[in-house]
Amino acid sequence: MKHSLSRSLFLLVATTVPAFAQAPQCPEGCVNQMVPSTCPLSTDGPLISASKYRVAGCSASVTAAYGESKTTTCDANPPPGTVLVDYVVREGSATNGHYTVSRLQSGADIQIEKQISEDYDYQESLAVEKGDDKAAAAIRQMKKSHLELVSKYKTNKDLVHVEVSASGHGWALDRKRGWQNIAVALDVVCLAPANLNEQIADRIASNFTTAAIIRNHSTKDYWISTAIVEDPSQGCATATRVVRSLVTKNESRRFELKGGGKEAKLCLLLGNQKPKAKEAMKTACEYKAGDSLVIDDNVTYPCSY
Numbered sequence: 001m002k003h004s005l006s007r008s009l010f011l012l013v014a015t016t017v018p019a020f021a022q023a024p025q026c027p028e029g030c031v032n033q034m035v036p037s038t039c040p041l042s043t044d045g046p047l048i049s050a051s052k053y054r055v056a057g058c059s060a061s062v063t064a065a066y067g068e069s070k071t072t073t074c075d076a077n078p079p080p081g082t083v084l085v086d087y088v089v090r091e092g093s094a095t096n097g098h099y100t101v102s103r104l105q106s107g108a109d110i111q112i113e114k115q116i117s118e119d120y121d122y123q124e125s126l127a128v129e130k131g132d133d134k135a136a137a138a139i140r141q142m143k144k145s146h147l148e149l150v151s152k153y154k155t156n157k158d159l160v161h162v163e164v165s166a167s168g169h170g171w172a173l174d175r176k177r178g179w180q181n182i183a184v185a186l187d188v189v190c191l192a193p194a195n196l197n198e199q200i201a202d203r204i205a206s207n208f209t210t211a212a213i214i215r216n217h218s219t220k221d222y223w224i225s226t227a228i229v230e231d232p233s234q235g236c237a238t239a240t241r242v243v244r245s246l247v248t249k250n251e252s253r254r255f256e257l258k259g260g261g262k263e264a265k266l267c268l269l270l271g272n273q274k275p276k277a278k279e280a281m282k283t284a285c286e287y288k289a290g291d292s293l294v295i296d297d298n299v300t301y302p303c304s305y
Helices: 110-129 133-152 196-208
Strands: 042-044 047-049 052-064 069-076 082-095 097-104 159-167 169-171 174-176 178-190 211-216 222-229 243-247 252-256 265-271 285-287 292-295
Touching: 047 133, 052 082, 052 159, 082 097, 082 159, 097 178, 110 133, 110 196, 133 196, 222 252, 285 292
Parallel strands: 211 292
Antiparallel strands: 042 047, 052 069, 052 178, 069 159, 082 178, 097 159, 159 178, 169 174, 211 252, 222 243, 222 265, 265 285
């Protein structure tokens, strides 16, 4: 029995890159893992790392009778949103058979990088619209780290090509079959989950969005009465320190509400004239970290005086 195993390209080996965390390794012996289309990305601040999975690739089997020679092939493609890092050959039973396994390069997968860039750009535009410069800056950092990760793994649309052959053998009075069975598993890294947009938004909401944003998109100035209530379970009527200020047109105002393990809420009243007396904050609207209010000429606000 002859075996030949060839690899047309060198294997990519993970190296230590200080710019971002390394992808977690597939547990020893794991096989046939399902790659969820929403595979979670890991984050450490703005730094992105991806999960590695070992998935079933393809299998090929051939049997040849005496006097015959047969060959069959199969191709193993990484699941959508992933790139190939390595592969593992698992040989089954064989008699007078052989196989070759090759890694074939199909060109750069520009769609992965395009999708990632578009998702980050969209979330950044939402942060800019809300006037949240801190969140927008964090998204830009995350995008940079993610694209560095993509560059590290060389997002080629590589596949693994398997070819197995077998020949019958023996002689006229002792005819014997030949056969070969083989399977390959793929080690892949998930770089572009289907719900990347949602993962970015959740990451920003839970870790970077610490404020409520008020943005004046109208053509005139507005007065606001605001108070921060340290205990979110308390109503706005309990607010004691009320601040009255003018939000000019095209101005945005940021109110920090979350930090140090604590989260407060913002109580707000809106008016187009300076208040003459203390207004009752019990009718104020409440906002939490991550909320935004956009003031527009064509909208009537329930929390006005």
